[in-house]
Amino acid sequence: MAARPNAPLRAIGRVALLGIMVMLGSVALAPLLAAQATGTTTGTTTATAGDTTDPLGIALDAEEKGELKRAATAYRAVLAQALAPGAGDGDRVALSLLGLERVWAETGARDSVLPIVQRVLVLRPTDPTARGIQLRSLMSLGRDDEARLAFNSWRRAAGTDGAPFREYSRLLLAAGRAQAADSVLSDAARLLGAGGMLSGELAQLHVALGRWTAAAGAFRESLAGQPYLESAAMFALQRAPVPTRDSIRTVLMSEPVTLLPRRLLSSLELAWGEPRRAWAALASVRADDSTAAAWRAFGERAEFANAWPVARDVWVAVLDRRGDLEAQQHAAQAALNAGDAMAALELATRAPRVLRKGDSVAFRVRTLLPIEIAALGELGRATDAQARLDASAPYLDEMARAAMARPLVSAWLRSGDLARARAAVQGSDLAEDDETAGWLALYEGDLATARKRLVRADTKRGELVDALGLLARTRVPASPGLGLAFMALAQRDSAAASARFVALADSLGDAAPALLALASRIEAGKAKRGTDGKIPVAAKAMVLWDRIIASYKKSPEAPEALLASGRALRDAGDHPAAVTRFEMLLVDYPESALLPQARRDLERLRGQVPPYNSSQS
C-alpha cells in the first residue's frame, strides 16, 4: 500500500498542532475560569477541527475532509488575521503556515507557499517556522542555490542561534548530501563553538559519512544536553560494521562513567547480539535510583532476548540494591531458565531484605514457591519439593495448589519416580492434560496411549517432536525399553538415554535410524567449544552418524546424518572431511529438503559467498 504523500509533513503538522493547542487551551482556559469566577464569559475559544466558527477550525476541518482548496483559503484567512497590526499571534502564524505547507504539498503546488513565507519574513524575520518552511520547500523543489541563500539570510537574522545550522544540515543529510552538511556544521563550529547544541546533527553527519568513532563521540556529547537523542543514537550506531564496534565501545565506556552513554552502549550490545557485554556496560555505573531503574528495564530486555544467564545477573543486582519481591522472583526465575537450579533455589528462599506493603507471607509463598519446587525438581530433590509443598499448604488455596502440580510432577519424573509423579497428577488440572498423560504413558512403555495423547499436546518442545517422530516410525503398541530410554532423558541421564536408544535400534525395526539419530543428537550436544574456538567432534556421535549413513542409506535420517556430521567436522576444523560429507549429501540425495542448507554450508566453506557480518572498507 503506497504511503500518502507528505506523510512526514502531516506528522510534523499534527505534533506541532497538538503542542500549540495545549498551550492555546491553557491560555484560553485561564480567562474562562476567571470569567466564571466573576460571572462573565469570554469570546476567545480554542480552535479544533470540529469548530466551524473560527477560521482555523474551518481550515482544519476542511483539511481533514480533504477539501484542500477550501482549507488553503481558510489558512490564508487565519494568517492574515494573525499578521494584522496589533494581533502578533505567533502561534496562529505558525499553525497557518504549516497548514498551507501541508495543503499545497498535497496538491503539488508546494512553491505557492514561498511568496507567503516571504511576506511573513518581512514582518517576522526570525520566525523559525517560516524560515524552516522556506528552507524545506526550496530543498524539496530542488532549488538548492536559493535554499543556500535562504539559509544565509536566516543565519544573519538569527545571530548566535544554532537553529538555522541545525535545520539546514538536517535537510542536507536527509537529501544524502553529507559533504554539504559537513560544510554547514563546520561553519557552525567555527562561529558558535564546536559541538554543543549541534552535536546531534554532527553525530548524524558522521554516521552518514561512515565515521563511526566520531559519531559515537558526538552522540555521547549530545546526550548530556539532549537525552532524547538516545533512540536516534541507538538506531544510527546499530548499523556500524563489525570492525568498527570496538572503537565505539571504547568511546562510550570511557570516563567519566555516566548512565546515558552506558545505557546507549548496552542497547547497542543487545542489538549486536552481545548480552553479556550489554550488562557489563551498565553494571559498573554507580548504583542510584536512576541506575536501578535502568537495570530493571535492561533485565526485562534480557529476558525478552532469552539471555537468561545475563538476566539472572541483572536481577540479582537489582535485588541487592532494591530487595523487593518482584526482583527476587525475576532473579530466581532467570536462574532457573539459565539452568542454574542451585542459584534459583537460593534466590527463591532468600529472606526478604525489604518488606513492602502487600508482600504478605502468603503472597510471597504463592509467588516464589513454584520456582522453589521447580528448582528442587531440577536438583533431583523431589521429596524435598513435596515436603515444601505440604508445609506451605496453609498459604495455598485450591488454585495455587493446582498450579504447583506441574513442577511437582516434573520433580518426581526428574527423580525417576513414575508412581509418585502419577500420584501428583491425580486431583490436579493435569489429570486431563493430554501432554502429561501422553508422557506418563510413554515412560511406562505404553506407546499406543502415548501416540494418541501426545499428538494432541499444545506445546511444541523439542523433546515432544522427538517423541512423536519416533512413535510415528514404529507400530508396536508397547515397548518398556523405549519408555525407560525416555525416562532416562527426563532424569537428564543423557549417557543412559543414548545407550538405551542405540540398544533398541536392533529391536524396533523401522524406527532404528530414528533411534540412532536421536542418540547421535544427544551425543553431539555434549561437545563443548574449546579455547581455540573449535568444537571437537563427539566420537560417539560420529560413530552413530557413520552407522546411519552406511546401514540406512535410504532412510530420511541418512541425509540428516551427513549434514550433522559435516557440520561437526567443520566446527572441529576438519574442512576437507566436512566438504566430503556435504558433497555426498548433495550428490546422493538430490531430493532431500536439506540440500539448500548443505549447499550453503559448502559455499561458505569454499569461500564462495561472503562470510557472516562481512563488510567492505
Next chain:
Amino acid sequence: MRASRRSWWRVSVAAVALVVSSAVPSYAQNILIPMDDGQRNHLKAYGVAFLALKTGQKAEWLLNYRGGAFLLPDVPDLRRRAALDGVSAEPISDAALAAARAEIAGANMDAVVLERAPRIAIYRPVNQPPWDDAVTLALTYAGIDFTSVWDDDVMKGDLSKYDWVHLHHEDFTGQFNKLFLAYRDAPWFVAQRDRDIAMAKRFGLPDVPALKKAVADNIRGFVDRGGFLFAMCGATESLDLAIASLVVDIAGPFSDGTPPAPDADARMVWSRTLAFTGAHVEPSPYINALSDIDGHQVNVPARRQPLGTFSLFDFSAKLDPVATMLVQNHRTVIPDFYGVTTSFNRAVIKPTVTVLAAEDGAPWTKYVHGDYGKGSWTFLGGHDPEDPQHAIGSPPTDLSLRPNSPGYRLILNNVLFPAAKKKPRKT
C-alpha cells in the same frame, strides 16, 4: 530339454543385464543446461560450462535457444559439478538434440563452439577480499578461476599472460575517484593513497596520475594486441579519459599538486580511446565527477539522475554472434544500478561502438561493446547489479540469494565469450 536350458539361459542373461543396467547410471551423449526460467542457478551454470572447457571438453553455446543454453558432454565430472552446484541439467538424446538443432537453424539462433577456457585476470589490489567487485563476486560464486593483477604486474607487461582482463572501480586518472572530498581522513583511504604513491615512486613516476595513465596505456596495448577487456563502474570512464589525456594534465591539485590544464578538453586525444570521444572533462576538484561521459552523475547531487530500467537489444545470432553472446539472458528488461559511472551518454560514444543495452527514451546507454586493434572490449555501467544504491561500507552481495540475477548474467556472458571459436562476421 536342451531347448528349456537355452531359454533358461536367455532369461538369466536378460535378467542380469537388466539388473546391471539399472545399477549403473546411464549417460546420454550430451547434457543440456537450460538458461531460461527452468534453470535453478543461472550463475553457477556458467561455472559448469567453464569447467567443461577447463577440462578439455567440448562445449556449445546455443544462442537464443532456451535463454542461451549450454550443450555439454554427458560425463560424470560435469554431472557431479551440476549436482553440487544445484544447476539444472537435462540429459538430451540424439533425437532431441537433432530437433533442437533444426529449431536453431530455422530461427534467430545459433550454436557457437566454445574452444578453451580463457585465462582471466582481475585488476585489483592483491590482498583485497573478493566482495567489493561484482565480477570477482560472480567468478568466486561460480567457481571460475582468476588471477589478481595490480599496477606492478601491468607495468611489467604481465597482461600478455592472460586472455581476459577485468577492471572495476579504479580511477585511471589518478584522482582516487575524488573520494578525498568525503573520506580524506578515513584509514582505508589514507592507506590506498600511500600505496599508490609508493607504487609511482617504484616506477620512477612523479605522482599517482602519471602511474595510472601509464597503467591505462598498458591496458590499451593489451587490447590492441588481441586481448579481451571487460570494465565496469568508474573504470569505464576513467580508462578512456586516462588514455586520451596522455599529454595533458586533467588531474586536480589534490592528486598531483597542479591544477588541470584549462584547455584540457581541446588537447584530449580521442583517437586513442576505446569507446568515447569529445567528452568534457570536469575540472573542479570539488565536483565528484570525472567528465560528462556518465549520464547519471550519482555523486553530484545537483545532476544526479534517478534509476530506471534498461533493455537488452536483439542481434542476429547467425550474423552477429559476439553481440548476441553478450546479451544472452532470460530477461530483456533489467533494473538499473548506480556506480561511480552508471551509464554512458550517447553524445560521447564513438559511432563504431555497438550499443548492447540502453534505457528507453534516455540520452544514455548502459552496456556497450567494440573492437580495438586485434582485441575487443565491453563496458557495463554501474557497480553491482544486485546492489543498485551501493555505498561505501555497504555489506557485500550474497549471490547465493541471487542465483538467477539477470544483471550478473551479463557479467558472466563476458567471461565466457572469449572462449568462442571465432567465425568471420558476415556484415
